[in-house]
Amino acid sequence: MSYLDYSLATSPAGWRKILHVHWPLVFLIGAVSSIGFLMLYSVAGGDLGTWAEPQMKRFAVGLIVMFVIGFTPIKVWKGLSVVGYVGTVLLLVAVELFGSMGMGAQRWLELGPIRLQPSELMKITLVMMLAAYYDWLDPQKVSRPLWVLIPVLLILIPAALVLKQPNLGTTLLLLAGGGAVMLVAGVSLWYFGAVIGTAIGLVSAVFESRGTSWQLIKDYQFRRIDTFLDPSADPLGAGYNIMQAKIALGSGGWSGKGFMQGTQSQLNFLPEKHTDFIFNTLAEEFGFVGGISLLALYVLIIGFCFLSAFSNRDRYGALVTYGIATAFFLLIAVNMGMVMGMLPVVGVPLPLVSNGGTAMIILLMGFGLVQSAHIHRPR
Amino acid sequence: MRRAQHLVVEASRQMTRRGFLLGSLQGAFIGALAWRMRQLQIEQAGEFQLLADENRIKIRLIPPARGLIQDRKGVLLAGNEQNYRITIIREDTEDVPGALADLSRLIALSDEDIAKLIAEIEKRSPTLPITIADRLTWEEFSRVAVNAPALPGVSTEVGLSRIYPHRGDFAHVLGYVGPVSDYDLSKMENPDPILQIPKFQIGKLGIEAKLEEVLRGSAGVKRVEVNVRGREMREIDRREGDAGANVVLTLDARLQNFLIARLGAESAAAVAIDLEAGDILAIGSAPTFDPNLFVRGISSADYALLTENDHRPLADKTVQGAYPPGSTFKMVTALAALEAGVVSPGETVYCPGFTQLGDRKFHCWRRGGHGHVDMERSLEQSCDVYYYEIAQRVGIDRIAEMARRLGIGVKHDLPMSAVSEGVAPDKLWKQTRYGKDWIIGDTLNSAIGQGYVLASPLQLAVMAGRLATGKALSPRLIKALDDVPLPKPEAPPLGIPEAHLAAVRGGMHAVMNGNRGTASASRTVDASVVMAGKTGTSQVRNISAAERAAGVTRNEDLPWERRDHALFVCYAPYDAPRVAVSVVVEHGGGGSAVAAPLARDILLYALFDGLPPLDVYPSAQREKMRELLEKMPLADPSTFTTGGISRA
Structure with a gap:
């Protein structure tokens, strides 16, 4: 038995962990983030300092965090799951009580120089909590009503708190992300059918409530839905953003208008071009080729996570990996669906590419967990 | 907790099956995203390119140079001079008083002027350019132009403006020009689109008014690229108009x-x-x-002097x-x-x-x-x-x-x-x-x-x-x-x-x-x-x-x-x-x-x-x-x- 065979057969320790890091995943994350830096440089009109440079710094910090988390044994994280979950829920409560208002919603907690957005952290800790729960639970009991009710509550408590902020986008991501972990954990498909049926009923109720005293969501949220359903009806009002976004994307054509040549983004017709609509700048300047390439990189990231999960015999590690990959997928799906006019505008950034500090670091923390599960998987 | 080996294996298999299910769902959605991208960027690309051009390209009229008026010996009686002016667009300026204060260090603007301008800027539409200063010297104009990046919403413009070098001598016979008013437009059946140019000057009185059609000329057209706020970023191309015809008078x-x-x-x-x-x-x-x-737009004090004079200068x-x-x-x-x-x-x-x-x-x-x-x-x-x-x-x-x-x-x-x-x-x-x-x-x-x-x-x-x-x-x-x-x-x-x-x-x-x-x-x-x-x-x-x-x-x-x-x-x-x-x-x-x-x-x-x-x-x-x-x-x-x- 050579040294290498030996080292692969047992969980690595110390510096040898470096050999067991999922390097393709790291490089893909770096590639996608680099595309982000490039686009942030472009939308700032060729200026590094506006968005690209701070984003690079955050990425560097996030990368260190990822490796620190990744090199820490997965058992440690499993042990911290409950604490993390409870702590994040408490932070959400704190936001509710002391948080800062931004865009009509309470989302941030100002802790000295740090601006903490617990709803972002919740995406990770919820996945960890659910993974720990299913790791602990006897697989034969997963579909029993009482044992289904517990994870449902674990999901609904933070989801309700985030909805209260209000942040519809993150709420839906928490629900879908949590649901995905439950699905992978083996909860009977009948439950999912029931939930989907109920959701359809609920959506009808939301629409029924419009304009009545018991209106369930805010007016601006209704307007976003209206805009989604028919963006051209009010092209200078609420539908303006999505119309301009589609024009930017569509006018890119096959190969795009060239780096920094996107008229929609460079002339500011495209709104929120450095955050939610950054994909449209990419698609305008690099065309279908550029857009599909980024999508392919995303598919590879998600695919590698799934492959890692398939081969991981540790139930907690696999569940966390599925959960993180799904959360990542949901961000991509909701953002790209939104900017291409397939989903309503809910204000979800494009992961690793959109400008934004918390989201970038949280994502890299999540990938840190994936690395940890991968490095410390049972041999 | 100990579990039977076969149960552990079964749970692991089930998780892998469910993982495939989840991955397939995700793959299907990503496929839909790719299909949508193809639809927008390949099938409908032409349509969106047209819309993008419509957004960015605006057609602007170029005012023609007004015809000159000369005396019988060729002496210029009415000509055109370069008029350097500075305008401000409120929407683009976060701090109007601050911008004006900055400007006052570059050009002559008294506190009284600033107060008047602020009042006017507040009154008018936030998207319309409002003239801050007119007829600047080249030095003043270039000082502002150089500092324009530090003055958001402030822009410099060059236009032609009528000048009567002999001042009062020909006031009654030549008349004068002034900006088109709504009243002027209301009197015309088919107003020339050129009249919509802000501050476009037409003859109001005398020969300037009577020979308006001869002197005006025809507008040129330029295509410019504008940003979302309508500010011109660059000129794409232009077709010059025809300057107005010169008029030689019998006067000496x-x-x-x-x-x-x-x-x-x-x-x-x-x-x-x-x-x-x-x-x-x-x-x-x-x-x-x-x-x-x-x-230039007569002040009410000057106008009162003219109307109150019993010798009726007007x-x-x-x-x-x-x-x-x-x-x-x-x-x-x-x-x-x-x-x-x-x-x-x-x-x-x-x-x-x-x-x-x-x-x-x-x-x-x-x-x-x-x-x-x-x-x-x-x-x-x-x-x-x-x-x-x-x-x-x-x-x-x-x-x-x-x-x-x-x-x-x-x-x-x-x-x-x-x-x-x-x-x-x-x-x-x-x-x-x-x-x-x-x-x-x-x-x-x-x-x-x-x-x-x-x-x-x-x-x-x-x-x-x-x-x-x-x-x-x-x-x-x-x-x-x-x-x-x-x-x-x-x-x-x-x-x-x-x-x-x-x-x-x-x-x-x-x-x-x-x-x-x-x-x-x-x-x-x-x-x-x-x-x-x-x-x-x-x-x-x-x-x-x-x-x-x-x-x-x-x-x-x-x-x-x-x-x-x-x-x-x-x-x-x-x-x-x-x-x-x-x-x-x-x-x-x-x-x-x-x-x-x-x-x-x-x-x-x-x-x-x-x-x-x-x-x-x-x-x-x-x-x-x-x-x-x-x-x-x-x-x-x-x-x-x-x-x-x-x-x-």
Whole structure:
């Protein structure tokens, strides 16, 4: 038995962990983030300092965090799951009580120089909590009503708190992300059918409530839905953003208008071009080729996570990996669906590419967990 | 907790199956995303590219350069200058007071200006550019342009703006331009889209207004790339428009300058006509105003000064003003009587100082009367009774007909604003106008140019010119359009027998050169510029019998607005007439004392094409004339150079 065979057969320790890091995943994350830096440089009109440079710094910090988390044994994280979950829920409560208002919603907690957005952290800790729960639970009991009710509550408590902020986008991501972990954990498909049926009923109720005293969501949220359903009806009002976004994307054509040549983004017709609509700048300047390439990189990231999960015999590690990959997928799906006019505008950034500090670091923390599960998987 | 091995394996397998299920769902959605991307970027790309171009490309009109206006010698009367201005768009400026404070360090902006601007900016639409400063120097303009990146919302613009280098000299005849108003647009049926350009200037008055279509030119078009706020980022391409056509006028800038200076502070008008083709050499109304003030947007204080002045600087007295011509009308009455054969030039009429008509007395201006006067003496001394007598013989209708032949009571077609027709009254006119029968007293008043008769200074100059030449001269102002000279019109003969004209001209010669001529004080002593003329003093009030008995109040003792108008018409040289001049001085007093010297000096300037030599004046007047001419505030000769100011 050579040294290498030996080292692969047992969980690595110390510096040898470096050999067991999922390097393709790291490089893909770096590639996608680099595309982000490039686009942030472009939308700032060729200026590094506006968005690209701070984003690079955050990425560097996030990368260190990822490796620190990744090199820490997965058992440690499993042990911290409950604490993390409870702590994040408490932070959400704190936001509710002391948080800062931004865009009509309470989302941030100002802790000295740090601006903490617990709803972002919740995406990770919820996945960890659910993974720990299913790791602990006897697989034969997963579909029993009482044992289904517990994870449902674990999901609904933070989801309700985030909805209260209000942040519809993150709420839906928490629900879908949590649901995905439950699905992978083996909860009977009948439950999912029931939930989907109920959701359809609920959506009808939301629409029924419009304009009545018991209106369930805010007016601006209704307007976003209206805009989604028919963006051209009010092209200078609420539908303006999505119309301009589609024009930017569509006018890119096959190969795009060239780096920094996107008229929609460079002339500011495209709104929120450095955050939610950054994909449209990419698609305008690099065309279908550029857009599909980024999508392919995303598919590879998600695919590698799934492959890692398939081969991981540790139930907690696999569940966390599925959960993180799904959360990542949901961000991509909701953002790209939104900017291409397939989903309503809910204000979800494009992961690793959109400008934004918390989201970038949280994502890299999540990938840190994936690395940890991968490095410390049972041999 | 221990689990049976097979259960662990089963759970692991189930998780892998569910993982596949989840992965498939995700893959399906990503497939949908890719399909959507293909749909938007490949199938509908053309459509979206069109929409993107529609967003970014705006078509802007390029205002054409307005046609220049030049005098007969090519001196620029109305030109265009580069106008550097600074505008602000509130929406693009976060801190308007701050931006203005920054600007005040670059250009002259007082705190008061800033307060006014802030008030205006707050009032207007946040997306419209509002002019902060206009007509900056190049240095100021470039200082702001260099600092533009630090001044969001502030932009620099260059445009063409009308300039009148001779200021007040041509104010009434040229008029002025100003920004298009909603009122202007409401009057037009199919407004040229060019008029929508902010601050586009159109002619508001005078030649600028009448020749608007010639001077305006046609707009060019440029395609520019704009950002979401409509700010121009770059120009894609352009097609220049056509500049407006240049207009060459018959006017002479130096003569006009002299005329305005000579009228001085009087409320007066003067017209000089070249007798070859009816070219108007100078046409000026005093006091005047600076049309550049109106181009720039006149302040309410300046405007109030103009409107409150009792000498009415804004009124164009040359063509809009209609005055009782007084004794200058006597040639009309004389020619009408000669043509009717009711009087011969040598026939005398006795003037006792008045004519008794029923119980009314019509006085001659000379209380003691003129004794026996023939036609020449009647004109020389301006005897009123002679005309009372012959007017009764000829009747008003023939007098009116002669007046119209000589150019009074008809509208001369000139590109100026509100050209007056004057009034040559006859029986039908009074019936139509007042619904009253003509009475004989009206005829007597009309015979001496009082009563209903009204003539503009232009008409009086045309009359003098027609008398001098015997031709139906038509005044004209435009010498060439778009560099094509207009043909000189051939004036048809008036159809008045030469003998009749000679009799009247002889009288006019005596007015200036006879011993007792009413304007003999204004005669010339040079044989080459012998003048013929006629004085006129028209009353603007009725003199009651009681007042007359007590002695008519002297003009100097009356308030200004009740004094008589002073008039004079003349031409020269007597035997080969070249130029005719008319002068009307509102409430000036006597025609001989006030109007005649003005008319003489203008006429001489026109004949000599500059200041006349002093020896044309009687020796006793030379010293006084030298002093007067030297002191005249004439413009610097350099302002009359041709081609000195190019099209900007």
